[in-house]
Amino acid sequence: MNKLHKMHNTNAGRVFDVFNYIFLGIFGIIMVLPFIYVVAGSFSTELELTTRSFFIWPHTFTASSYKYIFSTNTFIRSLLITIGVTVIGTLVQLFFSFTFAYPLSRKQLKGRNGLLNFVIFAMLFSGGMIPTYLVVKGLGLLDSYWALILPLAISPFNLMIIKNFFQEIPVELEECAKMDGCTEAGILVRVFLPLSKPMIATMSLFYAVGLWNDFMSPLLYMNDSTKWPIQLLLRQITVSSSASTALAEYDPSIVPPEQGIKFAVIVVATLPILMFYPFLQKHFAKGMMVGSVKG
């Protein structure tokens, strides 16, 4: 293929290649440029941020923006809330998804087709925002952290991926285990659980990113602003009001770096995504392919 390509590379083709490389190179840089600017800005002084327009390297390095946001209770609290909801939420989601996917993948389960249709219908049609809100409200979950977790406990799409994964595990393994006197529960713990480690890793990432980035659930269910996760605080700081009043720390001796705060909060809210990005890229691309192949 490559040989053939080379053989027939005309001049027009070469010109195209050059432009293609340049275009994609620039495009790739534009994608990350805003973020590089924000990182640079978060480490620069307030003066530099207001006088220089665009830079990717600050003249004077300072961590004062970070020092400020980590000195406020509001910021630390909402960061801890997000971390807590993400960790506990991911565990809850893994538990609900895997326990439901396993029986659904077993052929001997009676009423299996009915159950699958029950799941697929919920993928196609939903009650919508307000009826779901009323159910959450009716359960007394408003202003409870569980409202950010339980309504999202199973993603039907992920559930189907896990179910298909379980189905691909050879039946012989299960039969062998049975011959050796393994009980149904033993098969699950000793055969299926160790084999599904990569699937558990993929699903943890899927769910954790979703929870970390979730904006709509806290917007709907959390009226109490002292219980806001970082995404809501971020919106308040950058989009709707001034940064220092959103953090609401009234210490007259410190002049808060108004612009720097915004930059620093964005960086902190993105940090976990960046830290796990190599894994994310690999697992998400794979998960997307699985989903698209199975329809």
Next chain:
Amino acid sequence: MQEITGKKASVKNSKFKDTLNHIRQNKVLYILLIPGLLYFLLFKYAPMAGIVIAFQDYVPYLGISGSQWVGLDNFRQLFLGNDFIRLLSNTLIIALLNIVIVFPAPIVLALLLNEIRGQIFKKCVQSSIYLPHFLSWTIVASLSTILLSVDSGVITELVQKFTGQTVNFLSDPNWFRPVIILQSIWKECGWGTIIYLAALSGVDQEQYEAAIMDGAGRFKRTWHVTLPGIRSTIVVMLILKCGSILNTGFDQIYLMTNSLNRSVADVFDTYVYTMGITNAAYSYSTAVGLFKSVVGVALVMLTNKIANLLGEDGLY
């Protein structure tokens, strides 16, 4: 006669016993079903049942059983009200721009990436263009606000330098849609290439070789071999897109809306939120949501039908 009924009864009895035995043998399976079943009933099917309040004048303290039935009054209020035309046109314009501009972007990008033969360069570009997909809309909105703000935004300053005009990207209603479209391209266009790149790698190599033998240049090969090769993928993606045409993306629109651009920003999703949560008009907003999802399901079926008529496989 008696014998037959006796037999029937014993067959029934043994069937029941079989089922009982089956459940006893596989009791772990059935126990494991419980949490998931509860989840679906509580958070998926109970809200579906809750849709009935769209046909009521729902009052929270009276509950569904105590509230008054009003038939189609809420829908009448929606269709005859002042907001409907504005909502529909805002939603449709954004949806149309999404299909015409945002949808083809990853296809073009994937075709360009496919022509790159330097693997390291390709990997670098891919890593960079996939990244925005993982960021939340809150981050995207924050970055936009910083870059586009009137007093210190980098892009605003650049535009000012070149044109001498100060454009208020964030509150000028004329700029709302371009900003939304650019955000969508920035966030999802790179990630969207994955599915097309996979389809491209499946295009029959022999056809390329035959095309080369026939003297077809690279553009001709792309037009006559590559694009037809990924046509069914494009059709499936287009159907999915059309089905979600009314889902303009709550987070993005909500975050970019302010009091100055509301006239072009209000779409069904954000309207449901404002009416339902802020104004507590539960029945009315549920009716709006129901209208939206029914149209959505109808659109998926319609586009699928059209795809079938055109000789494509479609979704089903």
